[in-house]
Amino acid sequence: MKNEHIKNNQEYKYGFTTDIESIRAPKGLTEDTIKFISSIKKEPKWMLDWRLKAFNRLKALKEPDWQKPKYPKIDYQNLYYYSAPKSASEKPQSLDDIDPKILETYKKLGIPLVEQQRLNGIAVDAVFDSVSVATTFKDELTKKGIIFCSISEAIQKHPDLVKKYLGSVIPLSDHYFATLNSAVFTDGSFVYIPPNTKCPMELSTYFRINASETGQFERTLIIADKGSYVSYLEGCTAPMRDENQLHAANVELVALDDAEIKYSTVQNWYPGDKNGVGGIYNFVTKRGACRGKNSKISWTQVETGSAITWKYPSCILQGDNSVGEFYSIAITNNFQKADTGTKMIHLGKNTKSKIISKGISAGNADNMYRGLVDINHKASNARNYTQCDSLLMGNKCGAHTVPYIKNKNATSTIEHEATTTKINEEQLFYCNQRGLDQEEAVSLIVNGFCKEVLQQLPMEFAVEAQKLVAISLEGSVG
Amino acid sequence: MLKIKNLKATVDSKLILKGLNLNIKPGEVHAIMGPNGSGKSTLANILSGKKGYEIEGEINFNGIDLKELPTETRAQQGIFLAFQYPLEIPGVNTNIFLKTSLNAVRKARGEKELDTLTFLKLIKEKALELGIDEKFLSRQLNVGFSGGEKKKNEILQMKLLEPKLSILDETDSGLDIDALKIVANGVNSYKNKENAFLIITHYQRLLDYIKPDYIHVLSDGKIIKTGSADLGGQLEKTGYTNLS
Numbered sequence: 253m254k255n256e257h258i259k260n261n262q263e264y265k266y267g268f269t270t271d272i273e274s275i276r277a278p279k280g281l282t283e284d285t286i287k288f289i290s291s292i293k294k295e296p297k298w299m300l301d302w303r304l305k306a307f308n309r310l311k312a313l314k315e316p317d318w319q320k321p322k323y324p325k326i327d328y329q330n331l332y333y334y335s336a337p338k339s340a341s342e343k344p345q346s347l348d349d350i351d352p353k354i355l356e357t358y359k360k361l362g363i364p365l366v367e368q369q370r371l372n373g374i375a376v377d378a379v380f381d382s383v384s385v386a387t388t389f390k391d392e393l394t395k396k397g398i399i400f401c402s403i404s405e406a407i408q409k410h411p412d413l414v415k416k417y418l419g420s421v422i423p424l425s426d427h428y429f430a431t432l433n434s435a436v437f438t439d440g441s442f443v444y445i446p447p448n449t450k451c452p453m454e455l456s457t458y459f460r461i462n463a464s465e466t467g468q469f470e471r472t473l474i475i476a477d478k479g480s481y482v483s484y485l486e487g488c489t490a491p492m493r494d495e496n497q498l499h500a501a502n503v504e505l506v507a508l509d510d511a512e513i514k515y516s517t518v519q520n521w522y523p524g525d526k527n528g529v530g531g532i533y534n535f536v537t538k539r540g541a542c543r544g545k546n547s548k549i550s551w552t553q554v555e556t557g558s559a560i561t562w563k564y565p566s567c568i569l570q571g572d573n574s575v576g577e578f579y580s581i582a583i584t585n586n587f588q589k590a591d592t593g594t595k596m597i598h599l600g601k602n603t604k605s606k607i608i609s610k611g612i613s614a615g616n617a618d619n620m621y622r623g624l625v626d627i628n629h630k631a632s633n634a635r636n637y638t639q640c641d642s643l644l645m646g647n648k649c650g651a652h653t654v655p656y657i658k659n660k661n662a663t664s665t666i667e668h669e670a671t672t673t674k675i676n677e678e679q680l681f682y683c684n685q686r687g688l689d690q691e692e693a694v695s696l697i698v699n700g701f702c703k704e705v706l707q708q709l710p711m712e713f714a715v716e717a718q719k720l721v722a723i724s725l726e727g728s729v730g
Numbered sequence: 731m732l733k734i735k736n737l738k739a740t741v742d743s744k745l746i747l748k749g750l751n752l753n754i755k756p757g758e759v760h761a762i763m764g765p766n767g768s769g770k771s772t773l774a775n776i777l778s779g780k781k782g783y784e785i786e787g788e789i790n791f792n793g794i795d796l797k798e799l800p801t802e803t804r805a806q807q808g809i810f811l812a813f814q815y816p817l818e819i820p821g822v823n824t825n826i827f828l829k830t831s832l833n834a835v836r837k838a839r840g841e842k843e844l845d846t847l848t849f850l851k852l853i854k855e856k857a858l859e860l861g862i863d864e865k866f867l868s869r870q871l872n873v874g875f876s877g878g879e880k881k882k883n884e885i886l887q888m889k890l891l892e893p894k895l896s897i898l899d900e901t902d903s904g905l906d907i908d909a910l911k912i913v914a915n916g917v918n919s920y921k922n923k924e925n926a927f928l929i930i931t932h933y934q935r936l937l938d939y940i941k942p943d944y945i946h947v948l949s950d951g952k953i954i955k956t957g958s959a960d961l962g963g964q965l966e967k968t969g970y971t972n973l974s
Contacts, residue, residue: 677781682817684801685778685810686831686887687838696830700821700870 264522266489270357276466277334283307286435289334293404293438296411302424306434309425316428320620320652321560321589323533326498332466333436337380354380357460375400377441377457379470389453399444400455403471406442413444417475421504421541421568430537433469433502440470440501445480445511454710456485461521461532467498474504476511478544483514483710489521489557494530496559501536509544509571514552516709517565518717521557523724528587528616531559538565542574542603550577551594552708554717556724559588564622566595569603569631576605579705581717583724584617584649593623593654598631598664607638610702613649614728620652629660636665642672643701645694645728695722731756731926732777732895737787738951739769739776746772748951749787754895757923761937762930763962764948765970770930771814773948774899777928778811779804791895806838808894812884812901818872824883827871828853828890835891856889860916878909885916896920897928902936914939934962 277288286307290300315326337351357380375389377400393400399410406414424434441457461468476482499521505513515538524531534557540549551565561584567576578594596605605625613619625636642651653670675697683693699706699718706714706721732754739747746769754760764770776783779801789796796804819827833843844852857864862882872880881901888896901913917927917940929940937945937959945962947955949970955961 676817679817679819681780681801682813682819683831685805685813686827687802687805687834687891688831689800689802689834692830692834696822696827697819700819703821 273338280329310431313428335466397446403440403442429500437469437471440472443474447477448479451482470501472503475506479510485516503538505540507547512548517553519555524559534558534561536563541568545571548575552579555582561590568597572600573602579708580609583612584619586615588617591620595624598627598634605636609640611642614645618650622654624656626658627664634664638668640670733790735788740784759927759942761942761945768948810893812898814899816880877904934966
């Protein structure tokens, strides 16, 4: 009985709603909605034009349907595209101006924004529904010439950088969801690291969906100028609701000569209940361009939430000697589905990529690794190493691996390893015999299985991620 | 401490244990010998709570009916099984496994959980006592360990968890003489008036180093003979077939 109680409490502890008055755009996907978003954000005309151009392209595009997890048709006219806490309609100038209810929400989520309790050495941009409500440690970063602010603020204050790079990695008309995002994106983070600067702290964005019937379309743009380094982390949660909510984000990374971007995601959107009702549709486009020579982009993702996760954080390895990495843990339990992986596009000489994917499937869930390694004819001496491991728990779940390899250069080296294992009863017995209960045993074994990916996360988040891995799989064995 | 009365166990509708009786008191060392397939490992598995057996009869451990208890509770109550084939758990550091295990047991016993520093100090001491190289504590649990290292690791875990009843399931098989001595030293140094051992083995060899109080011969699911430490030497000469 006691165990049952604890289990229920831990199920999805971020599932609460904050009762707050919000301003919303009228329902539906129309030119007026886009104009509303642009005008409430006081955007310059070029930005509105860009959005409208995307909207026009969208009309000619079809929603893709090649993915494995199918979902009921989304009624795009029945969604809100903008929802913001009323108190944030004028972006608060300081933390004192932020609605206490919002501060309380982030505190509950473990992301304190107020000065005294800030996370040590981590600057946070907090996005609540469609707007950024606070960015911490701004002054300290400004001294080094680092820009870390909401994308809305960047459009106002740094239009040249935004114009130059926005849409340069994910073109306006890339595919349905990316184009939808370009038309209606509401907020997200903007980062610029000046040449030869090592960002002195972790930058992070915390995304929170609160309002119902609302899609979240965030846009993140990170530019690492020559010889710079930045480590960035995003986290996400949402309330528990019976409806499915759409989250279609675009994330663009640009690394110039000798620059490095490390991008980590801990995705814990509401996954739906035990019977597969509700949960977030997490349809995200993430792409990084290693534009300069010797540049490096490393994606690490821990995907535990969402009803459906559908994303392929990718690297375009343009610069000679550039490096792309993808480390992924995707956990699906109950009726969750994931179709995730990466694309490594090798264009420059001596480019290297590494893919480590760990898929864990329990309950009735389905987990797919889908990846592309594409070696261009000019990419001499390119190397790729791919390792895809799947772990199954129980006999109603599925694991699939679909690696695409296109090789047009004979000097390249491509390695692919894949394993599928079932969680081993003998291992569980061994752990039980050493005093660990079933859940502790599963947590230990699964964390071991994921170790290579977990150790890529910044220290501050690795422990949290380990706990999350354990919680996501509670009740899946025994 | 342990009272087994008329224990019968069936697996896949095959009767393996056919009415086994055994009493173990604190401070005693019991050895079970017997031919292959006589049910020795089944007994070890049943005592530690492995699933998959249909069980009849009584198993009483310090006044508790063991049959009702899940594996981890038995472990927390002080039953330890040194595995014949210790499992590999990739990606899990041996130190972390041992700490998690010790703290789970301590917690269940109402003792304070140990922080990392205190734990590391303790585990290094225990490893040193056993002559185990502490380097292996930072390797992945049993992954790439030699047969001897795995068995030594089992004995280290035993000393760490301080069980009341330690069951050694053919811990001596596949050991060279040095590793065998380490295992035997581990047992002898831990042995006291409060705890007991059940040693399952094929060979007299281990019993030259660990003196048992009783030797039982298990054959076809029953104990057919019980004797003192001398019985082992006798068996070595005559084999099991001439008994009964």
